[in-house]
Amino acid sequence: MEPNKIIRGSLSTVILQLLQQNGRMYGYEMTKAVKDGSKGKMQITEAALYPALHKLEEAGLLDTDSELVDGRMRKYYKLNRRGKKESALQLSALQESIASLQKIMKYKLKHG
């Protein structure tokens, strides 16, 4: 079983939420945050992350700025006003989805 099946389709929600929690992050940092925050049970590959970040940026939800640190460039992302709204929306939608999923999996037919 793949480690992070549940993230499938929720990657952008996770990204937005990480930024909501931390204010300003760069890509590599996010991959570490997910690995650490899940105690190694999940990971976001960079090949999945960067396109997702670019998509959110293009969608006008994120502001960016780049910085040279220790001789390497970092591209920082943070939520703008629209991003904050969208973040909240996606979070509650996800929580409702999880609740629905739990219900479904306990569902028993009437008159079975």
Added chain:
Amino acid sequence: MEPNKIIRGSLSTVILQLLQQNGRMYGYEMTKAVKDGSKGKMQITEAALYPALHKLEEAGLLDTDSELVDGRMRKYYKLNRRGKKESALQLSALQESIASLQKIMKYKLKHG
């Protein structure tokens, strides 16, 4: 936001769990169960369901039998021994994944 993003990647787990709960079901019935069980918030389209069912059957997790009811054929599915094992495995894996996902989304960096 799509209604059932969270099911993405977890469809087979949901199917196995429905069969675990109800013992014996046919495809159309499953689509209704999901719609009812989630109060319309989620659905499994038949185009997603049937290939998934066939795949689980091919994987040797489900036994089937067909029945003519009210002039229409129904193909019933149920878990066999292997399917029951797999159902339990996938359920606990999914629950752990959800727990990890929740952790990640609350994750805050040290030393911010």
Added chain:
DNA sequence: ATAACATGCATAATTTTGTTAGGCATAAAA
């Protein structure tokens, strides 16, 4: 009668979204 909707199965074409596999560069550690 007949059109629309519910039941019941299924597949084909397309899109979304991820993985696998790379590339490039700097710095630190073994």
Added chain:
DNA sequence: TTTTATGCCTAACAAAATTATGCATGTTAT
């Protein structure tokens, strides 16, 4: 000096869904 960590990225491919159909029977509404 080779490996590991940091840091960005894309291309080719695969998985898994959605959209769009198709077919057939039975029931309900017009």
